[in-house]
Amino acid sequence: MYKVYGDVYSGNCYKVKLLLHQLAKPYQWIDIDILKQESRTSEFLTKNPNGKIPVLEYAEGRYLFESNAIMYFLSNGTNFLPIDTLECAQVLQWLFFEQYSHEPNIATSRYLIRYLNGAEKYKEVLAEKRPRGYAALDVMERHLTKHPFFVGDKYSIADIGLYAYTHVADEGGFDLSKYSAIPAWLERVKSQPNYIEMG
């Protein structure tokens, strides 16, 4: 059985949890408290030398880290990853976009506000992240105005990857009310079979 080392309120960890549920794959969840530095112990660093969650233990003592790589591994050969080479590359395109333009602004703002209770302490950093986060949301809005999902008009791990932190963007100080295509897409994701909430 797979083991997932994670935090139930982390969007990166939620990607893995949501996908495993939607694939109906059994797994064991092991809670890691990042605020207690549990991902930084020498024991944990043998699982992920980068000291971060999520980590998937896919076989006894064998580990995979990076949420989007884990989703790629789990979804290979399923309906959540297109077979077509170009469409598969488009899934990767959106997952790289998520990691470079979305997560570093939206997820990290949420971390500073929600986990560290640092809206005041980190207000300058947050102010820098805000326009970059909105720029990523604008890119999503433009795409979703023309398409129901990110790739091939079908739900895939590209949607899971972008959903994870978009649906809680308000906790990072981002107001989604000025968008229309994003909220409609969030509802489409929520209505997918075997959807589960974060937490």
Ligand SMILES: N[C@@H](CCC(=O)N[C@@H](CS)C(=O)NCC(=O)O)C(=O)O
């Ligand atoms: N690019 C990584 C990011 C992982 C990440 O930043 N994880 C956070 C929780 S969401 C973490 O483990 N932070 C604890 C730390 O860095 O010590 C992924 O997508 O898995």
